[in-house]
Amino acid sequence: MQINVSKNYEELCKEVANFIVDEIKELSSPLLCLAGGDTPLGVYKNFVESRADFKNAMFIGLDEWVGLDGADSGSCRFTLDQSLYLPLAIEESKIQFFDGKATDLSRQCNETNQLLETNGPIDLVLLGIGMNGHVGFNEPGSSLDSICRVVSLDETTQTVGQKYFETQQELKQGITLGLKQVLDTRTVILIVSGEKKRSIVKKLLEDEKIDPSIPVSSLWQHPNCHLFVDEVAYSE
Numbered sequence: 001m002q003i004n005v006s007k008n009y010e011e012l013c014k015e016v017a018n019f020i021v022d023e024i025k026e027l028s029s030p031l032l033c034l035a036g037g038d039t040p041l042g043v044y045k046n047f048v049e050s051r052a053d054f055k056n057a058m059f060i061g062l063d064e065w066v067g068l069d070g071a072d073s074g075s076c077r078f079t080l081d082q083s084l085y086l087p088l089a090i091e092e093s094k095i096q097f098f099d100g101k102a103t104d105l106s107r108q109c110n111e112t113n114q115l116l117e118t119n120g121p122i123d124l125v126l127l128g129i130g131m132n133g134h135v136g137f138n139e140p141g142s143s144l145d146s147i148c149r150v151v152s153l154d155e156t157t158q159t160v161g162q163k164y165f166e167t168q169q170e171l172k173q174g175i176t177l178g179l180k181q182v183l184d185t186r187t188v189i190l191i192v193s194g195e196k197k198r199s200i201v202k203k204l205l206e207d208e209k210i211d212p213s214i215p216v217s218s219l220w221q222h223p224n225c226h227l228f229v230d231e232v233a234y235s236e
Helices: 009-024 041-050 076-085 105-119 155-164 179-183 195-207 215-221
Strands: 002-006 031-034 058-060 063-065 124-127 149-152 173-176 187-192 225-230
Touching: 002 009, 009 041, 009 124, 009 187, 009 225, 041 076, 058 105, 063 076, 105 149, 105 173, 179 215, 187 195, 187 215, 195 215
Parallel strands: 002 225, 031 058, 031 124, 124 187, 187 225
Antiparallel strands: 063 173, 149 173
8 A cells, every 4th residue: 555645635636636636637538536525625626626538438336325316415426526527528328336326236237247247357446434444435344355245334424424414314325336446446546634534544544454343454455555634644
């Protein structure tokens, strides 16, 4: 894991955006997986302001809350629509994303698994890190062999997830890519910022080993993983 420490959030996001653009510029049709959530928003702002060229890229969703879709403010798809897909006029045909309101969630998983079997692996994934160390909705205890599936969400995830919504939501389940699909990705980027993430960053870095209770630690075995972190989150 290569560690990159930035002075502040703004510098962090600019460095991550530049890194991603450099990583994919030689690829004819990159397959990208970009997380929703708060932390990557500054990266997407940089993409929009610089009018980054993603015309040849395909996008695959990382995760979504079960019971929500792109019409729901605060959902993963809504966040990416507003911050990235719509401002850069990404065509819907270039986006494969979970519908958390689908009546057949198993079919949603199977379609994504099939897409990755046919067109994978993912070229680049941008991940945040949950307070409990989850990546996507791969919660503590997730298997390294896991693929796309519906999961029961950890209590920490359910509680922290309320911050994305104006009214109380039932956030008991999520749909997510599995750790195997993340680990199969050619380039993995972790972006972490802020005081609240000090503890999980410390846990990730202090032992440099895989701990099933901290899913993000699985990335110690990835050959091309880059951690971008600001000084505040890295300070412990």
